[in-house]
Amino acid sequence: MVAESKTTASKTFLGHIYTPVEKGSNLDLPEGFLSVDENGKISAVGKRKDFLPGADEQVVDLGKSLLLPGFVDMHIHLPQVAQTGRSGEHLLAWLEKYIFPAEMKFEDVDFAEKLSYWFFDELLRNGTTTACVFTTIHKTSCDRAFSVAEKVGNRVIMGKVLMDENCPDSLKESHQQSIEESLALFEKWHDRDNGRLKYAFTPRFAVTSSRELLKGVGEAWAASAGSYLHTHLAESRGEVDLVRELFPEARSYVDVYKMNGLFGTNTVFAHSIHLDDNDLAELKRHDCSLAHCPSSNFFLKSGIFAFERIKESGIRFGLGSDVAAGPEMSMFQVMKDANYIQPSHWLTPADLFYRATLGGARALGLSQQIGSLEAGKDADFIIVDPTNRNAIANDMLEKETEDILSSLVFLGDDRCVEATYIRGREVFSKKNFSKAY
Ligand SMILES: [Zn+2]
Known part of the structure; x- marks a missing residue:
């Protein structure tokens, strides 16, 4: 069963953001931020140094974990x-x-x-x-x-x-x-x-x-x-x-x-x-x-x-x-x-x-809403730590994104997924998970 969901109201995640984008090939921000508004939409994505927290802003620092589209x-x-x-x-x-x-x-x-x-x-x-x-x-x-x-x-x-x-x-x-x-x-x-x-x-x-x-x-x-x-x-x-x-x-x-x-x-x-x-x-x-x-x-x-x-x-x-x-x-x-x-x-x-x-x-004709991490889209994303797999060295996160991505594609599995969000709502968290059947 999933954990009780938590709605995110104006929440910002700091981490390594990688996503394909509507125009161009991809967006790669090793030190990035992604903000989610109270409606579960992505309100901003950018470099961490450009992030200005609002007064009531909740900030979640993911360390070196990756933030990827679901x-x-x-x-x-x-x-x-x-x-x-x-x-x-x-x-x-x-x-x-x-x-x-x-x-x-x-x-x-x-x-x-x-x-x-x-x-x-x-x-x-x-x-x-x-x-x-x-x-x-x-x-x-x-x-x-x-x-x-x-x-x-x-x-x-x-x-x-x-x-x-x-x-x-x-x-x-x-x-x-x-x-x-x-x-x-x-x-x-x-x-x-x-x-x-x-x-x-x-x-x-x-x-x-x-x-x-x-x-x-x-x-x-x-x-x-x-x-x-x-x-x-x-x-x-x-x-x-x-x-x-x-x-x-x-x-x-x-x-x-x-x-x-x-x-x-x-x-x-x-x-x-x-x-x-x-x-x-x-x-x-x-x-x-x-x-x-x-x-x-x-x-x-x-x-x-x-x-x-x-x-x-x-x-x-x-x-x-x-x-x-x-x-x-x-x-x-x-x-x-x-x-x-x-x-x-x-x-x-x-x-x-x-x-x-x-x-x-x-x-699926849904790219206006989902599929990438861009402002205006729904905040459907996952938090991934490739080093949860023993086969992937801890220093992999220091490497170029191309190398990280290659490790994820060829060695990644369910163990790497830390949390899953849909419309900004946490719908899976590894620490609260128990098997339903
Ligand atoms: Zn089939």
Whole structure:
């Protein structure tokens, strides 16, 4: 469980501030300050020598610890939080063997609540301040998960899963019921707490969707202003072959979504590995966003995301942990895997960090509010001490930022996160933390 939250009223943090920025490549202030106003927004960022404390200003000196933007996890499954580390199968067999049975348990709303507390606490403990979340088909459990997120303080884009074909009977719904329930959840939760909670229409993927379901979701999403469309796309070869069989009228997997109206701004397509040039051109033309989930792709041996090609194409994308296909929630792990999985390209630590923060925020259309530490944005940030890992020497903090960042990306993990703040409110503190489940 998280500690009782403390709201920050005009509070300033002194420490080493590093952040990507909207214009230019990054801001690096080894001796910096960041001020948060009473509304949880960043009021100023700068060099410590330029900081003038107000009369009632609370000042927190972080020593040499780093103050970084919170992570954005673009793709993760709440009900799978207890299923991490179960490998040995490709996607479709893995779903049957481990995932569908775990999702059936969400029929029990009290169980769903317990797991939700664990899940949302874990996100914050790992320094993830924003997450795009799959739940299950169960409306009441998704509703409960929103209640828990509202209470714990996470920023989430979440939705109930829609499935009406090619899945176990107990996880199969009628497409009408599935869409009606999604609309009811959208009405109740979308934009709650000034937009901290948002709704995503969440068809699992083309394989478990009838044409009626896809069309209906496309219409519901289009009619629900500001909502997201979150699904999987072209993750594994076996899945792509099956989609070709199930939807012979479509030119490609991308085309299945496009012809059913599941395409455009405010989409999140997880994985997006097995795509051709035509698919990429369509994704770009329609301003779709992708969630690259390298740890998951490693784990299920699904394939390799065309990082450089997609970056050059200008398609917006960020990173996702895809727990439980990704074995760890930590975005440090995801960043390093994004580099490791590329057979010949080196991705720089700064680029990886960008993708896990501002890049993800841009992909979600939220970069006006989050993703970097700049005046006017919400104060979503983490306090990190890399030397909490024995593998990182204590004098690392004296080195150039590039070296610190490289150590963090390749050796960092949850142990390095000291505290997590969302809108200036402390939502995780290592010293007060106890495990919820
Ligand atoms: Zn997934």
